[in-house]
Amino acid sequence: MSMSLIESLLGECKRREVAEAHLRLCALLLMYSSVPGRGVVYLRTTAYRVPVQKLLEDMAGLTGGDKRGLMQKFMKAVGEAVAELKREVGGVASAENLRRALLRRLLEELRKLA
Amino acid sequence: MTPLSPIKSDLERFLLGWERREAPPPPGVYVAAAGYHGRLVEDYCARYHLIYLVAVYDRDGVCQDLYQCCSAPPPADAPSRCFIFGDVEWREELAEKCRVETYLYKFDNIKEALMRLLEFGMHVRGIPCTDFSIDVLKLTGWCEVDPICCDVSAVKEKIVESAVRRRASQYTSSGGEERIIGAPSGEAAAGSETGGVEDGCEELIRRAAEVLGADVGRLKTCLCR
Numbered sequence: 001m002s003m004s005l006i007e008s009l010l011g012e013c014k015r016r017e018v019a020e021a022h023l024r025l026c027a028l029l030l031m032y033s034s035v036p037g038r039g040v041v042y043l044r045t046t047a048y049r050v051p052v053q054k055l056l057e058d059m060a061g062l063t064g065g066d067k068r069g070l071m072q073k074f075m076k077a078v079g080e081a082v083a084e085l086k087r088e089v090g091g092v093a094s095a096e097n098l099r100r101a102l103l104r105r106l107l108e109e110l111r112k113l114a
Numbered sequence: 115m116t117p118l119s120p121i122k123s124d125l126e127r128f129l130l131g132w133e134r135r136e137a138p139p140p141p142g143v144y145v146a147a148a149g150y151h152g153r154l155v156e157d158y159c160a161r162y163h164l165i166y167l168v169a170v171y172d173r174d175g176v177c178q179d180l181y182q183c184c185s186a187p188p189p190a191d192a193p194s195r196c197f198i199f200g201d202v203e204w205r206e207e208l209a210e211k212c213r214v215e216t217y218l219y220k221f222d223n224i225k226e227a228l229m230r231l232l233e234f235g236m237h238v239r240g241i242p243c244t245d246f247s248i249d250v251l252k253l254t255g256w257c258e259v260d261p262i263c264c265d266v267s268a269v270k271e272k273i274v275e276s277a278v279r280r281r282a283s284q285y286t287s288s289g290g291e292e293r294i295i296g297a298p299s300g301e302a303a304a305g306s307e308t309g310g311v312e313d314g315c316e317e318l319i320r321r322a323a324e325v326l327g328a329d330v331g332r333l334k335t336c337l338c339r
Contacts, residue, residue, distance in 0.1 A: 005266060012274055021277035038154070094154060103242040110262050110269045113276065 006033055014058045019070065025109045027077035030055060032102045036095050043086050043093060045079045052078065081105065124238045125165070132167070132217035133180055138204050139166035139216050140184035142196030145231050146246045155202055159212035166200040166216045167234055169227035180218040192224050197250075199231040201239075229254045 010033055012018045013026035027048075034051050035041065052074045056067050084105070089097045158164075170180045171192050177183035184196035208214065221227035228250050235241040243256065243263035251257050257264035 009266070009270060009273070012270065015274070015277070017281040018274060018277040021280045022273055025273070096154070100240065100242055100245070103244060104240070107242055107244065107262055110266055111260070113272050114262055114269050 003033075010055075014055060016059055016062065016066075016070070019055075019059065019074075022109075022113075023073055023077045024081070025106070025113075026055075027052075027074055027081055028102060028106045028109060030074075031078065031081060032099065032106060035099045035102065039095050041093055041095050041098050043082055043089075043091050043098070045075065045082045048078045048082075049075065128234055128238050129167075129217050132219045135181060135216045135218065136214070137181070137216055138209060138214050139168055139198050139200060140181050140196055141194075142168060142184050142198040143194040144198050144200065144203060144247075145228060145250045146199060146235050146241055155208065156211055158201070159208075164201055164208065164212045164214045166198055166204070166214070167231055168216060168218045169197045169231050170218055170220045171195055171197065171222075171224050171227050172220045173222050173224070175222070177220060180220055181216075197228055197231055199235050199239075225254055232256060 006029060010026070010029045013022070013029060019026050030051050031048060034048065052071060056062065056070060056074075059067075059070075062070065081102075085093070085098065085101055089101050093101075168180075168184065170177055170183055171189065172180075172183065172195070173189050173191070176186070177195075184194075186195055188195045202208070204214075219227075219230070221230070232243075232246060232250065232254055235246065236243060243251065243260060246256075246263075248264060251264050262269065
């Protein structure tokens with residue numbers, strides 16, 4: 001799946017209704033777009049806090065309370081995905097293995113919606 | 115680069131009947147994205163062999179030596195005689211660092227040949243289908259089996275539609291009391307007053323939003339201006 005496609009799907013996640021309806025998908029997209037091109041990745045939920053914050057900043061019309069609520073939900077979804085990924089690729093994974101594991105999950109999510 | 119630990123039993127089962135060579139892959143077309151990261155290759159090669167699967171397309175039955183045959187001109191209906199699935203695109207410098215095994219198998223049907231490589235990549239190596247070349251996915255008919263591998267644009271629309279529907283139904287079930295996005299609570303309340311559930315406006319707005327694919331809250335805000 002091309003990066004432009006990921007970016008375009010992630011763009012949809014900047015709409016509140018999409019983010020709320022498809023939290024796991026949006027969390028996975030965000031994680032996928034944060035995977036470096038090479039090297040090793042330490043899988044930690046907190047590493048995704050800033051990308052989630054940035055996504056919420058781009059979301060129009062959210063009050064502080066809305067942001068906090070959505071942030072919590074997002075971090076929960078990210079935490080669940082991180083736990084799954086750790087079981088599969090380990091706490092320290094090569095970027096390529098992590099990318100593939102995330103992509104498999106993304107495809108699963110997209111298949112459910114197709 | 116795929117530094118995945120080889121699943122021996124699956125690998126051995128899959129490669130039964132394939133001709134094994136301790137040699138780099140012959141010339142051919144790679145069926146899946148096979149990048150190259152020097153350091154990862156070194157790490158990987160310190161522990162594992164590099165494995166290449168080569169499907170030799172021999173419709174005309176001219177191939178005696180499968181390995182040598184890959185250098186021969188391809189049949190008219192194929193871009194190459196050999197199709198390769200490998201962990202990493204082969205480079206000469208790998209010969210010094212890695213032990214390499216190449217497995218070859220002759221096919222008289224190109225679809226079957228590519229399908230075998232696709233199955234190996236996806237089921238034995240765990241490669242996501244989207245990492246395979248789109249031409250390979252189309253030729254094997256995989257796009258019909260699992261459309262998401264070839265095109266996700268339709269899903270993109272569904273994601274938005276289902277989100278809008280979900281929000282609209284939440285809005286209706288809560289009697290239109292949900293706060294409008296992007297508007298302060300007071301404005302939302304004013305919106306509810308102008309079109310309450312009683313006169314059917316909420317339902318009308320919801321249906322209009324569904325048809326237009328618009329956000330109920332935003333639509334209502336716009337109508338109330």
